[in-house]
Amino acid sequence: MSNGRWNLNMLQDLFLPWEVEAIMTIPIARNVGEDKWAWNWTNHGGFTVKSAYYQAMEAKKTQATSTSKSVGGSIWKRLWHSSLPTKIKNFGWRVLHNGIAVKANLLYRGMGEDRRCPVCGEGDETIKHALTLCRDARSIWRLSPLRMEIQEMEDENVSQWCEKLAATIVQESWWEIFWNLLWGIWLRRNAWIFKRKQVSVKDLIDKAMRFTIEYQAAKESVKDGLRSEGPGKKKWHRPREGSLKLNTDAAVLAGGMIGFGGVVRDSMGEVRLACCGRMDGRFAPDIAEAMAIREVLAIAGAAGFREIILENDCLKLISQLKKHVLENSSFGNIVKDILDYVQAFNVVSFNHICRSGNTVAHNLA
Structure with missing residues (x-):
């Protein structure tokens, strides 16, 4: 810490990227008092039976997610209650149910003749290939803050892969980043096919991170009344004479x-x-x-x-x-x-x- 702020360079030297991300969410008070107990699951730090009950239910849901074998069960509930736009939740539902228009699915339905991936040209474009195994998709997962090395999934499909990740990604912000990256990979694929526009891996990751933060900030501002306004625009008014x-x-x-x-x-x-x-x-x-x-x-x-x-x-x-x-x-x-x-x-x-x-x-x- 220096001057009430985290020393980012030192944190990056000492901790893993996801640990640095977690530490950087902790604000530092400059006038440090005595240590005291605080309840982490309320905004005011005080214990309530309601918050304890909610956390018990969430823990139960997480446990159910790790043991659930059916698509659309606990993982879908968690996705639906995430802080994500509806369009990404709908996209996630289609991913979990093998319902997005990759070439293999279109060919199965009698549309098109070519199954080859239009991005890398190195394999059949299934959902699994487009979102995880494609060369650029692998780079995105590896270079993203999630630092995921995608291995060959053999008999595992994308919905099973998502269920497995849901059991390991406990923090909601990382879960939201995961879906924003999936959505970004899909949009990048479509930009190349329909517009011949090449979106760099770095730009995609930056946009996904920025969108996650900004969307959460917008929801919080509405929730807490940070930007509550009456009808019409209101202007700044000058202070009375002699005041600042x-x-x-x-x-x-x-x-x-x-x-x-x-x-x-x-x-x-x-x-x-x-x-x-x-x-x-x-x-x-x-x-x-x-x-x-x-x-x-x-x-x-x-x-x-x-x-x-x-x-x-x-x-x-x-x-x-x-x-x-x-x-x-x-x-x-x-x-x-x-x-x-x-x-x-x-x-x-x-x-x-x-x-x-x-x-x-x-x-x-």
Whole structure:
């Protein structure tokens, strides 16, 4: 750790890629207190019977997945309840039921004459070949964050392969990455056949990772009311005369990065300070917003500002800062950091602003 952030180069030297990914989801509080117990399966870190019951049911489902022999059982339930767009879930259902239009399936139904893979030309294009055994598909799985070496599956079909992986990929984010990669391989195949467009292996992996993060962030923002707005667009309003207003925002970027931005403006709307930066880490949206406030507040304090109105579009965060609520969680630790920073100011007030009124800070992030 350095300056409240993970040392990415050191982590990459010491841990495997998937371990680094997991570590980078843990935000670091700068004012570390005493160790305390926290329940991992609630946002606030407190135990509830409901969360324990839910986890018991999930464990039961996972066990059923590892022993299930039927397609469309536990693996389909897990896929359907994943944080994935409906189009990818429907694609997954067709994959599990041998229902996508590869050449072998088309020929079986009396359409077409050639079974050869149009991408590599080295074998019959079955679903198994197109998504796993094709030369480029093997490269994608090997170079992706999943680091999978695809072996010849002999009598095993794709649905059985997916069931086996479902038993080993416990973390939901990796399960979602797996399906986004499968979807990307299929789209890449179609782009070559119908448009003669060659999508590089690197671009496909980057797009799958970026899509996984952005889709999850969008769902979380809706769930937590981070971007809740009334009808119509709402604009930023200048503070009263003699006051300064600080707007902050965070953005989830490609490559496991979080962007932050902040701008201080006076009663005339003139910019008194603007800043932006990036942090390594794959944080939940609410944590990213809290870390953005922490970073920008420190910069504003170093610039000499002591009386500000702080605005952000994360309703949950602003609500807890106003009420001085400290969850027993990573999010609560960052909120405590912010409240500690505030002690160095003369006056700080917190306001929630709708997404459309926070565009300058958003563009900086």
